[in-house]
Amino acid sequence: MPIEAVEAGCDFRALVRQHQAMVFSIALHFLRDRASAEEVAQEVFFSLHRNLRQIESPAHAAAWLRKVAVQRSIDEGRRRSRRPQVALEDVAEPAARFTPGDPLLSDLLRRLVATLPEAPRMVMVLRYQEDLEPSEIATVLEMPVATVKSHLQRSLAMLRGKLERRGVGESGWTG
Amino acid sequence: MKSILILACLAALPVTAAPQQFQLNLDAVAAKASEHVDVSLSASTLQFAAKFLDGNDPDEAKVKKLVAGIDGIYVRHFEFKSEKAWSQADLEPVRAQLRGPEWSKIVGVSSSEDGENVDVWLRTSGNKTIGVAIIATEPKEVTVVNIAGTIDLETLSELGGHFGVPKVKAPEKPQKPE
Amino acid sequence: MDWLEDELRRALSRQDPPDGFAERVLARSRPVAFPARRWVAAAAMVVVAAGAAGAWREHRGNQAKQELLLAVRLASVPVHRVQSQIRGISQ
Numbered sequence: 001m002p003i004e005a006v007e008a009g010c011d012f013r014a015l016v017r018q019h020q021a022m023v024f025s026i027a028l029h030f031l032r033d034r035a036s037a038e039e040v041a042q043e044v045f046f047s048l049h050r051n052l053r054q055i056e057s058p059a060h061a062a063a064w065l066r067k068v069a070v071q072r073s074i075d076e077g078r079r080r081s082r083r084p085q086v087a088l089e090d091v092a093e094p095a096a097r098f099t100p101g102d103p104l105l106s107d108l109l110r111r112l113v114a115t116l117p118e119a120p121r122m123v124m125v126l127r128y129q130e131d132l133e134p135s136e137i138a139t140v141l142e143m144p145v146a147t148v149k150s151h152l153q154r155s156l157a158m159l160r161g162k163l164e165r166r167g168v169g170e171s172g173w174t175g
Numbered sequence: 176m177k178s179i180l181i182l183a184c185l186a187a188l189p190v191t192a193a194p195q196q197f198q199l200n201l202d203a204v205a206a207k208a209s210e211h212v213d214v215s216l217s218a219s220t221l222q223f224a225a226k227f228l229d230g231n232d233p234d235e236a237k238v239k240k241l242v243a244g245i246d247g248i249y250v251r252h253f254e255f256k257s258e259k260a261w262s263q264a265d266l267e268p269v270r271a272q273l274r275g276p277e278w279s280k281i282v283g284v285s286s287s288e289d290g291e292n293v294d295v296w297l298r299t300s301g302n303k304t305i306g307v308a309i310i311a312t313e314p315k316e317v318t319v320v321n322i323a324g325t326i327d328l329e330t331l332s333e334l335g336g337h338f339g340v341p342k343v344k345a346p347e348k349p350q351k352p353e
Numbered sequence: 354m355d356w357l358e359d360e361l362r363r364a365l366s367r368q369d370p371p372d373g374f375a376e377r378v379l380a381r382s383r384p385v386a387f388p389a390r391r392w393v394a395a396a397a398m399v400v401v402a403a404g405a406a407g408a409w410r411e412h413r414g415n416q417a418k419q420e421l422l423l424a425v426r427l428a429s430v431p432v433h434r435v436q437s438q439i440r441g442i443s444q
Contacts, residue, residue, distance in 0.1 A: 012382065016375045024370035038370055042378055043233065049382040050232075075333060100356070106364035113365070128361040142437045144286075160357055169356070214424040216417070224417035238425050248424045284438045293431040311431030320428040328432060334425060335433020 012052055016045055019065050022130070026069040029125045031077055032114040040072045047072075066130065067140050070122060077118060098168050105168065112159055119143070120151035127152060196298055196306045196323055199251050200268040204317055207260045208253035218246045218324070237330055244325030251319045258290075258314035266310060269319055273308055290314045 023044050027037035047068055048061070055061045098105040113124050119141070126137045134152065138145040163169060205211055216224065221242050228235040242248075255261055273280070278296045285292040291313050298306025307328070309320040 013375075013379055016378050020375055020378075021367040021369050024374070025365075025367040028368060029365050034371070038374065041370055041374070042381070045378045046382060047234075100359070101363060105360055109360055109364040113361075124361070125365060128358070129365040129367060131362075142434055156357060159361075163357070212423070212427070214420050214427070216421060216424060220417055221421065223414060224421040227411075227414040227418040228421075235422070238422065241425065242421065248421075248428065250424045250427045252427050282435055282439070284435050291434070293435050295432070295435060309428060309431055311434075318427055318431060320431075322428065329436075331425070331429045332432045332436040333429075335429035335431070335436075 012049055015048065015058075015061050015065070019062060020045075022062075023065055023069040025129055026066070026125060027073045027076070029110065029113065029129055030073040030122055031080070032110070036076055036080070037073075040076050041069070044069050044072055066126075070126070070140055074118060074122060108163075109159065112162060113155075116155055116158075119147075120155045123148055123151040124155050197269065197272040197308065197321060199249060199319060199321060201251050201253070201265070201317075201319060203265040203268070204251075204253050204261055207255060207265070208317075209256045210254040212250070212252040214248065214250040216248045221245055221248065234334060237334055241327060241330050241334075242324075245322060246324035247322070249321040249323075251317075253317045255315045255317075260315075261317060266312075266317070266319075269308075269310065278306070278308065 020041065024037055024041040027040040027044075028034060031037055031040070044065060048055075048065060055064060113121060116124065122141060123137055126132045126140060127134075132140070134145050134148045137148045141148070160169070225239050225242050228239045230236050230239065253261070272278075273296045277298050277300060279299065280294060280296050283292070283294045291311075293309065293311045296306075296308040298308070305323075307320070307322040307326060309318070309322075311318040311320075
Protein backbone atom coordinates (compact mmCIF):
# COMPACT_ATOMS: atom_id res chain seq x y z
CA MET A 1 0.00 0.00 0.00
CA PRO A 2 1.61 3.28 -1.07
CA ILE A 3 2.51 5.31 2.00
CA GLU A 4 1.08 8.46 0.47
CA ALA A 5 -2.27 6.79 0.03
CA VAL A 6 -2.26 5.53 3.59
CA GLU A 7 -1.33 8.94 4.90
CA ALA A 8 -4.19 10.45 2.91
CA GLY A 9 -6.54 8.04 4.61
CA CYS A 10 -7.07 6.11 1.39
CA ASP A 11 -6.96 2.57 2.71
CA PHE A 12 -8.18 0.46 -0.22
CA ARG A 13 -10.01 -2.07 1.91
CA ALA A 14 -11.86 0.72 3.71
CA LEU A 15 -12.72 2.43 0.43
CA VAL A 16 -14.21 -0.77 -0.97
CA ARG A 17 -16.36 -1.31 2.10
CA GLN A 18 -17.39 2.33 2.31
CA HIS A 19 -18.33 2.83 -1.33
CA GLN A 20 -19.38 -0.59 -2.61
CA ALA A 21 -23.09 0.23 -2.29
CA MET A 22 -22.73 3.47 -4.21
CA VAL A 23 -20.72 1.95 -7.05
CA PHE A 24 -22.85 -1.18 -7.31
CA SER A 25 -26.10 0.78 -7.20
CA ILE A 26 -25.09 3.21 -9.95
CA ALA A 27 -24.40 0.25 -12.20
CA LEU A 28 -27.50 -1.64 -11.06
CA HIS A 29 -29.96 1.19 -11.53
CA PHE A 30 -28.47 2.04 -14.89
CA LEU A 31 -28.10 -1.48 -16.28
CA ARG A 32 -30.94 -3.25 -14.42
CA ASP A 33 -28.90 -6.42 -14.30
CA ARG A 34 -27.32 -7.57 -11.05
CA ALA A 35 -24.64 -9.74 -12.63
CA SER A 36 -23.50 -6.98 -14.98
CA ALA A 37 -23.66 -4.46 -12.15
CA GLU A 38 -21.41 -6.62 -9.99
CA GLU A 39 -18.91 -7.05 -12.84
CA VAL A 40 -18.85 -3.32 -13.51
CA ALA A 41 -18.49 -2.56 -9.81
CA GLN A 42 -15.55 -4.95 -9.51
CA GLU A 43 -13.83 -3.34 -12.52
CA VAL A 44 -14.28 0.08 -10.97
CA PHE A 45 -12.55 -1.01 -7.77
CA PHE A 46 -9.77 -2.77 -9.66
CA SER A 47 -9.22 0.49 -11.50
CA LEU A 48 -9.10 2.33 -8.19
CA HIS A 49 -6.53 -0.13 -6.91
CA ARG A 50 -4.31 0.49 -9.94
CA ASN A 51 -4.58 4.25 -9.53
CA LEU A 52 -4.63 4.53 -5.75
CA ARG A 53 -1.37 6.43 -5.67
CA GLN A 54 -3.04 9.35 -7.39
CA ILE A 55 -5.96 9.69 -5.01
CA GLU A 56 -5.54 12.76 -2.85
CA SER A 57 -8.10 12.24 -0.09
CA PRO A 58 -11.09 10.13 0.91
CA ALA A 59 -13.43 12.74 -0.57
CA HIS A 60 -11.48 12.65 -3.81
CA ALA A 61 -11.77 8.86 -3.82
CA ALA A 62 -15.55 9.07 -3.48
CA ALA A 63 -15.89 11.53 -6.34
CA TRP A 64 -13.48 9.52 -8.46
CA LEU A 65 -15.36 6.27 -7.83
CA ARG A 66 -18.67 7.89 -8.70
CA LYS A 67 -17.34 9.23 -11.99
CA VAL A 68 -15.65 5.98 -13.00
CA ALA A 69 -18.75 3.98 -12.01
CA VAL A 70 -20.82 6.23 -14.27
CA GLN A 71 -18.38 5.85 -17.18
CA ARG A 72 -18.07 2.10 -16.88
CA SER A 73 -21.82 1.65 -16.54
CA ILE A 74 -22.43 3.69 -19.67
CA ASP A 75 -19.75 1.76 -21.55
CA GLU A 76 -21.26 -1.55 -20.46
CA GLY A 77 -24.71 -0.36 -21.48
CA ARG A 78 -23.42 0.50 -24.95
CA ARG A 79 -21.70 -2.87 -25.27
CA ARG A 80 -24.95 -4.56 -24.48
CA SER A 81 -26.57 -2.27 -27.04
CA ARG A 82 -30.06 -2.61 -25.88
CA ARG A 83 -32.42 -0.68 -23.75
CA PRO A 84 -35.01 -2.66 -21.83
CA GLN A 85 -38.27 -2.11 -23.61
CA VAL A 86 -40.88 -2.22 -20.94
CA ALA A 87 -44.22 -2.25 -22.61
CA LEU A 88 -46.99 -1.46 -20.19
CA GLU A 89 -48.45 -4.91 -20.68
CA ASP A 90 -45.14 -6.46 -19.60
CA VAL A 91 -45.25 -4.74 -16.27
CA ALA A 92 -46.99 -6.65 -13.55
CA GLU A 93 -50.49 -5.38 -12.99
CA PRO A 94 -50.24 -2.83 -10.25
CA ALA A 95 -52.35 -2.88 -7.19
CA ALA A 96 -55.53 -0.92 -7.65
CA ARG A 97 -53.89 1.81 -5.63
CA PHE A 98 -50.38 2.31 -4.42
CA THR A 99 -49.57 3.53 -0.99
CA PRO A 100 -46.54 5.74 -0.50
CA GLY A 101 -43.48 3.55 -0.26
CA ASP A 102 -45.17 0.58 -1.96
CA PRO A 103 -42.40 -1.79 -3.12
CA LEU A 104 -44.39 -2.52 -6.30
CA LEU A 105 -44.36 1.17 -7.13
CA SER A 106 -40.62 1.30 -6.50
CA ASP A 107 -40.13 -1.63 -8.81
CA LEU A 108 -42.31 -0.01 -11.48
CA LEU A 109 -40.36 3.22 -11.22
CA ARG A 110 -37.02 1.43 -11.52
CA ARG A 111 -38.21 -0.33 -14.64
CA LEU A 112 -39.57 2.85 -16.16
CA VAL A 113 -36.30 4.67 -15.46
CA ALA A 114 -34.49 1.80 -17.18
CA THR A 115 -36.43 2.51 -20.37
CA LEU A 116 -35.05 6.05 -20.60
CA PRO A 117 -32.30 6.79 -23.10
CA GLU A 118 -28.76 6.62 -21.78
CA ALA A 119 -28.18 10.25 -20.83
CA PRO A 120 -31.47 11.01 -19.02
CA ARG A 121 -31.32 7.60 -17.34
CA MET A 122 -27.94 8.34 -15.77
CA VAL A 123 -29.09 11.87 -14.89
CA MET A 124 -32.02 10.37 -12.96
CA VAL A 125 -29.76 7.87 -11.17
CA LEU A 126 -27.34 10.59 -10.10
CA ARG A 127 -30.15 12.86 -9.00
CA TYR A 128 -32.27 10.42 -7.04
CA GLN A 129 -29.74 7.86 -5.90
CA GLU A 130 -26.83 10.18 -5.22
CA ASP A 131 -28.76 13.38 -4.45
CA LEU A 132 -26.51 15.40 -6.73
CA GLU A 133 -27.47 18.90 -7.79
CA PRO A 134 -27.81 19.52 -11.54
CA SER A 135 -24.49 21.39 -11.58
CA GLU A 136 -22.76 18.41 -9.96
CA ILE A 137 -24.40 16.02 -12.43
CA ALA A 138 -23.23 18.25 -15.27
CA THR A 139 -19.65 17.95 -14.02
CA VAL A 140 -19.80 14.17 -13.69
CA LEU A 141 -21.39 13.66 -17.10
CA GLU A 142 -19.50 16.48 -18.82
CA MET A 143 -22.67 17.98 -20.20
CA PRO A 144 -24.23 21.44 -19.94
CA VAL A 145 -26.28 22.17 -16.82
CA ALA A 146 -29.19 23.20 -19.06
CA THR A 147 -29.13 19.77 -20.68
CA VAL A 148 -29.17 18.08 -17.28
CA LYS A 149 -32.17 20.13 -16.19
CA SER A 150 -33.95 19.41 -19.45
CA HIS A 151 -33.39 15.66 -19.02
CA LEU A 152 -34.73 15.83 -15.47
CA GLN A 153 -37.83 17.80 -16.44
CA ARG A 154 -38.70 15.62 -19.40
CA SER A 155 -38.04 12.38 -17.55
CA LEU A 156 -40.19 13.43 -14.60
CA ALA A 157 -42.94 14.54 -16.95
CA MET A 158 -42.81 11.21 -18.76
CA LEU A 159 -42.91 9.23 -15.53
CA ARG A 160 -45.67 11.35 -14.08
CA GLY A 161 -47.73 10.93 -17.24
CA LYS A 162 -47.31 7.17 -17.36
CA LEU A 163 -48.18 6.79 -13.70
CA GLU A 164 -51.12 9.14 -13.68
CA ARG A 165 -52.63 7.39 -16.69
CA ARG A 166 -52.70 4.34 -14.50
CA GLY A 167 -54.24 6.12 -11.58
CA VAL A 168 -51.01 6.52 -9.65
CA GLY A 169 -50.36 9.87 -8.14
CA GLU A 170 -51.12 12.06 -5.22
CA SER A 171 -54.80 11.54 -5.82
CA GLY A 172 -54.15 7.82 -6.12
CA TRP A 173 -52.93 7.21 -2.59
CA THR A 174 -55.18 5.34 -0.28
CA GLY A 175 -55.73 6.87 3.08
CA MET B 176 -24.07 29.82 -21.60
CA LYS B 177 -22.61 26.88 -23.33
CA SER B 178 -22.37 27.00 -27.08
CA ILE B 179 -21.81 23.85 -29.02
CA LEU B 180 -20.42 23.89 -32.55
CA ILE B 181 -20.88 20.60 -34.31
CA LEU B 182 -19.46 20.23 -37.77
CA ALA B 183 -19.74 16.46 -38.14
CA CYS B 184 -20.31 13.35 -36.07
CA LEU B 185 -17.26 11.79 -34.52
CA ALA B 186 -18.12 8.27 -35.62
CA ALA B 187 -16.02 5.15 -35.18
CA LEU B 188 -13.64 5.96 -37.95
CA PRO B 189 -10.60 3.89 -38.78
CA VAL B 190 -7.99 6.31 -39.99
CA THR B 191 -4.80 5.56 -41.90
CA ALA B 192 -2.01 8.13 -41.99
CA ALA B 193 1.60 8.96 -42.76
CA PRO B 194 4.28 9.67 -40.14
CA GLN B 195 4.47 13.08 -38.40
CA GLN B 196 2.14 15.00 -40.58
CA PHE B 197 2.68 18.46 -39.21
CA GLN B 198 5.25 20.27 -37.10
CA LEU B 199 4.48 20.86 -33.48
CA ASN B 200 5.92 24.38 -33.38
CA LEU B 201 4.76 25.33 -29.94
CA ASP B 202 7.76 27.19 -28.60
CA ALA B 203 5.60 30.21 -27.79
CA VAL B 204 3.31 28.05 -25.64
CA ALA B 205 6.19 26.17 -24.02
CA ALA B 206 7.86 29.41 -22.99
CA LYS B 207 4.83 30.36 -20.91
CA ALA B 208 4.05 26.96 -19.41
CA SER B 209 4.82 26.00 -15.83
CA GLU B 210 4.73 22.30 -16.78
CA HIS B 211 5.34 20.66 -20.09
CA VAL B 212 4.91 17.05 -21.25
CA ASP B 213 6.40 16.00 -24.54
CA VAL B 214 5.80 12.48 -25.88
CA SER B 215 7.06 11.41 -29.29
CA LEU B 216 6.66 7.76 -30.18
CA SER B 217 7.68 6.52 -33.61
CA ALA B 218 6.36 3.32 -35.11
CA SER B 219 9.25 1.20 -33.87
CA THR B 220 9.02 2.57 -30.32
CA LEU B 221 5.25 2.00 -30.34
CA GLN B 222 5.62 -1.61 -31.35
CA PHE B 223 8.33 -2.14 -28.73
CA ALA B 224 6.19 -0.52 -26.00
CA ALA B 225 3.14 -2.53 -27.00
CA LYS B 226 5.00 -5.76 -26.18
CA PHE B 227 5.02 -4.71 -22.53
CA LEU B 228 1.30 -3.98 -22.32
CA ASP B 229 -0.63 -6.33 -20.10
CA GLY B 230 -3.20 -8.18 -22.17
CA ASN B 231 -5.09 -9.11 -19.01
CA ASP B 232 -5.69 -5.49 -18.09
CA PRO B 233 -8.83 -4.38 -19.98
CA ASP B 234 -7.52 -0.87 -20.68
CA GLU B 235 -4.01 -1.96 -21.68
CA ALA B 236 -5.50 -4.61 -23.95
CA LYS B 237 -7.51 -1.87 -25.70
CA VAL B 238 -4.38 0.24 -26.09
CA LYS B 239 -2.56 -2.74 -27.57
CA LYS B 240 -5.26 -3.08 -30.24
CA LEU B 241 -5.38 0.67 -30.77
CA VAL B 242 -1.68 1.06 -31.53
CA ALA B 243 -1.42 -1.98 -33.77
CA GLY B 244 -1.72 0.14 -36.89
CA ILE B 245 -0.34 3.45 -35.67
CA ASP B 246 2.82 4.85 -37.23
CA GLY B 247 3.44 7.52 -34.61
CA ILE B 248 1.93 9.48 -31.74
CA TYR B 249 3.21 12.94 -30.93
CA VAL B 250 1.71 14.76 -27.96
CA ARG B 251 2.50 18.10 -26.41
CA HIS B 252 0.75 18.99 -23.16
CA PHE B 253 1.22 22.26 -21.31
CA GLU B 254 -0.05 23.51 -17.98
CA PHE B 255 -0.02 27.10 -16.83
CA LYS B 256 -0.07 28.83 -13.46
CA SER B 257 -2.65 31.41 -14.48
CA GLU B 258 -5.59 31.53 -16.85
CA LYS B 259 -4.37 34.25 -19.18
CA ALA B 260 -0.84 32.92 -19.52
CA TRP B 261 -1.33 31.77 -23.12
CA SER B 262 -3.31 33.02 -26.09
CA GLN B 263 -4.85 31.58 -29.23
CA ALA B 264 -2.15 33.35 -31.24
CA ASP B 265 0.42 31.02 -29.66
CA LEU B 266 -1.29 28.09 -31.40
CA GLU B 267 -1.39 29.75 -34.82
CA PRO B 268 1.80 28.03 -36.10
CA VAL B 269 0.01 24.69 -35.72
CA ARG B 270 -3.46 25.83 -36.79
CA ALA B 271 -2.00 27.36 -39.95
CA GLN B 272 -0.70 23.93 -41.01
CA LEU B 273 -4.12 22.40 -40.39
CA ARG B 274 -5.69 24.83 -42.83
CA GLY B 275 -3.90 23.02 -45.67
CA PRO B 276 -6.03 21.35 -48.35
CA GLU B 277 -5.40 17.86 -47.02
CA TRP B 278 -6.86 18.68 -43.58
CA SER B 279 -10.56 18.98 -42.68
CA LYS B 280 -11.88 20.07 -39.36
CA ILE B 281 -14.55 17.52 -38.55
CA VAL B 282 -15.70 18.68 -35.15
CA GLY B 283 -15.31 21.61 -32.83
CA VAL B 284 -16.74 21.74 -29.34
CA SER B 285 -16.51 24.80 -27.17
CA SER B 286 -17.84 25.85 -23.83
CA SER B 287 -17.95 29.50 -22.88
CA GLU B 288 -18.99 28.38 -19.39
CA ASP B 289 -15.71 26.69 -18.49
CA GLY B 290 -13.52 27.85 -21.35
CA GLU B 291 -12.89 24.37 -22.76
CA ASN B 292 -12.40 23.88 -26.48
CA VAL B 293 -11.65 20.77 -28.50
CA ASP B 294 -11.07 20.78 -32.26
CA VAL B 295 -10.43 17.63 -34.29
CA TRP B 296 -9.08 17.47 -37.84
CA LEU B 297 -8.72 14.57 -40.23
CA ARG B 298 -6.16 14.44 -42.99
CA THR B 299 -7.22 12.94 -46.30
CA SER B 300 -5.44 11.73 -49.41
CA GLY B 301 -7.69 10.95 -52.33
CA ASN B 302 -10.60 9.04 -50.93
CA LYS B 303 -8.70 7.79 -47.95
CA THR B 304 -8.73 9.49 -44.62
CA ILE B 305 -5.27 9.70 -43.13
CA GLY B 306 -4.11 11.54 -40.04
CA VAL B 307 -5.72 12.92 -36.90
CA ALA B 308 -4.93 16.20 -35.23
CA ILE B 309 -6.46 17.36 -31.97
CA ILE B 310 -6.11 20.70 -30.25
CA ALA B 311 -7.69 20.80 -26.79
CA THR B 312 -7.51 23.92 -24.67
CA GLU B 313 -8.65 24.98 -21.25
CA PRO B 314 -7.82 28.19 -19.43
CA LYS B 315 -4.80 26.55 -17.78
CA GLU B 316 -4.02 23.68 -20.16
CA VAL B 317 -3.20 23.14 -23.79
CA THR B 318 -2.89 19.73 -25.43
CA VAL B 319 -1.91 19.14 -29.06
CA VAL B 320 -2.03 15.62 -30.47
CA ASN B 321 -0.69 14.37 -33.79
CA ILE B 322 -1.54 10.74 -34.58
CA ALA B 323 -0.25 8.99 -37.66
CA GLY B 324 -1.53 5.55 -38.53
CA THR B 325 -4.73 3.58 -38.40
CA ILE B 326 -6.67 4.50 -35.28
CA ASP B 327 -10.15 3.75 -34.07
CA LEU B 328 -11.42 7.02 -32.63
CA GLU B 329 -14.32 5.29 -30.90
CA THR B 330 -11.92 3.10 -28.90
CA LEU B 331 -9.73 6.11 -28.17
CA SER B 332 -12.79 7.93 -26.87
CA GLU B 333 -13.74 4.99 -24.64
CA LEU B 334 -10.33 5.10 -23.04
CA GLY B 335 -10.74 8.77 -22.22
CA GLY B 336 -11.13 9.12 -18.50
CA HIS B 337 -10.38 5.46 -17.82
CA PHE B 338 -6.72 6.01 -17.37
CA GLY B 339 -5.36 7.40 -14.18
CA VAL B 340 -7.60 9.68 -12.26
CA PRO B 341 -10.31 11.54 -14.18
CA LYS B 342 -10.39 15.27 -13.54
CA VAL B 343 -12.38 15.07 -10.37
CA LYS B 344 -11.98 17.72 -7.72
CA ALA B 345 -12.53 16.71 -4.13
CA PRO B 346 -15.98 18.09 -3.30
CA GLU B 347 -16.33 20.83 -0.73
CA LYS B 348 -19.63 19.81 0.75
CA PRO B 349 -19.95 16.78 3.01
CA GLN B 350 -20.55 13.53 1.18
CA LYS B 351 -23.91 11.73 1.34
CA PRO B 352 -23.66 9.36 4.32
CA GLU B 353 -23.16 5.69 3.40
CA MET C 354 -41.79 17.63 -1.36
CA ASP C 355 -43.09 16.28 -4.67
CA TRP C 356 -44.54 12.76 -4.27
CA LEU C 357 -42.87 11.42 -7.41
CA GLU C 358 -39.44 12.62 -6.39
CA ASP C 359 -39.92 11.04 -2.96
CA GLU C 360 -40.83 7.74 -4.59
CA LEU C 361 -37.89 7.98 -6.99
CA ARG C 362 -35.50 8.50 -4.09
CA ARG C 363 -36.97 5.43 -2.47
CA ALA C 364 -36.87 3.37 -5.66
CA LEU C 365 -33.32 4.40 -6.57
CA SER C 366 -31.83 4.23 -3.09
CA ARG C 367 -28.50 2.50 -2.79
CA GLN C 368 -28.47 -1.25 -2.51
CA ASP C 369 -25.72 -3.45 -1.15
CA PRO C 370 -23.93 -5.66 -3.63
CA PRO C 371 -24.20 -9.43 -3.26
CA ASP C 372 -22.67 -11.02 -0.17
CA GLY C 373 -18.92 -11.40 -0.35
CA PHE C 374 -18.45 -8.66 -2.96
CA ALA C 375 -15.82 -6.79 -0.95
CA GLU C 376 -13.95 -10.01 -0.17
CA ARG C 377 -13.88 -10.96 -3.86
CA VAL C 378 -12.56 -7.55 -4.84
CA LEU C 379 -9.92 -7.58 -2.14
CA ALA C 380 -8.84 -11.12 -2.98
CA ARG C 381 -8.36 -10.31 -6.66
CA SER C 382 -6.59 -7.03 -5.86
CA ARG C 383 -4.07 -8.58 -3.51
CA PRO C 384 -0.69 -9.29 -5.14
CA VAL C 385 0.06 -12.99 -5.30
CA ALA C 386 2.14 -13.98 -2.29
CA PHE C 387 5.04 -16.28 -3.05
CA PRO C 388 6.51 -18.38 -0.31
CA ALA C 389 9.82 -16.83 0.77
CA ARG C 390 12.01 -19.59 -0.58
CA ARG C 391 10.42 -19.28 -4.02
CA TRP C 392 11.27 -15.58 -3.97
CA VAL C 393 14.91 -16.39 -3.26
CA ALA C 394 15.03 -18.99 -6.01
CA ALA C 395 13.30 -16.68 -8.47
CA ALA C 396 15.68 -13.80 -7.67
CA ALA C 397 18.71 -16.02 -8.15
CA MET C 398 17.38 -17.19 -11.50
CA VAL C 399 16.80 -13.62 -12.65
CA VAL C 400 20.35 -12.61 -11.82
CA VAL C 401 21.91 -15.63 -13.47
CA ALA C 402 19.66 -16.18 -16.47
CA ALA C 403 18.38 -12.76 -17.46
CA GLY C 404 21.69 -10.98 -17.47
CA ALA C 405 22.25 -7.25 -17.55
CA ALA C 406 21.12 -6.78 -21.17
CA GLY C 407 17.75 -8.41 -20.58
CA ALA C 408 17.11 -6.37 -17.46
CA TRP C 409 17.97 -3.19 -19.31
CA ARG C 410 15.63 -4.13 -22.15
CA GLU C 411 12.82 -4.71 -19.68
CA HIS C 412 13.49 -1.39 -18.03
CA ARG C 413 13.44 0.39 -21.40
CA GLY C 414 10.29 -1.45 -22.41
CA ASN C 415 8.43 -0.47 -19.28
CA GLN C 416 9.56 3.11 -19.75
CA ALA C 417 8.27 3.09 -23.32
CA LYS C 418 5.02 1.53 -22.15
CA GLN C 419 4.49 4.30 -19.59
CA GLU C 420 5.12 6.92 -22.26
CA LEU C 421 2.65 5.21 -24.57
CA LEU C 422 -0.02 5.08 -21.88
CA LEU C 423 0.58 8.74 -21.10
CA ALA C 424 0.24 9.69 -24.77
CA VAL C 425 -2.97 7.71 -25.15
CA ARG C 426 -4.36 9.20 -21.97
CA LEU C 427 -3.63 12.75 -23.10
CA ALA C 428 -5.15 12.07 -26.53
CA SER C 429 -8.21 10.18 -25.36
CA VAL C 430 -9.56 12.69 -22.87
CA PRO C 431 -10.45 15.43 -25.39
CA VAL C 432 -11.84 12.86 -27.85
CA HIS C 433 -14.01 11.44 -25.09
CA ARG C 434 -15.17 14.93 -24.21
CA VAL C 435 -16.21 15.61 -27.79
CA GLN C 436 -18.10 12.36 -28.05
CA SER C 437 -19.86 12.98 -24.72
CA GLN C 438 -21.01 16.35 -25.99
CA ILE C 439 -22.30 14.89 -29.23
CA ARG C 440 -24.10 12.08 -27.46
CA GLY C 441 -25.60 14.54 -24.97
CA ILE C 442 -26.98 16.68 -27.76
CA SER C 443 -28.34 13.84 -29.84
CA GLN C 444 -30.40 12.47 -26.94
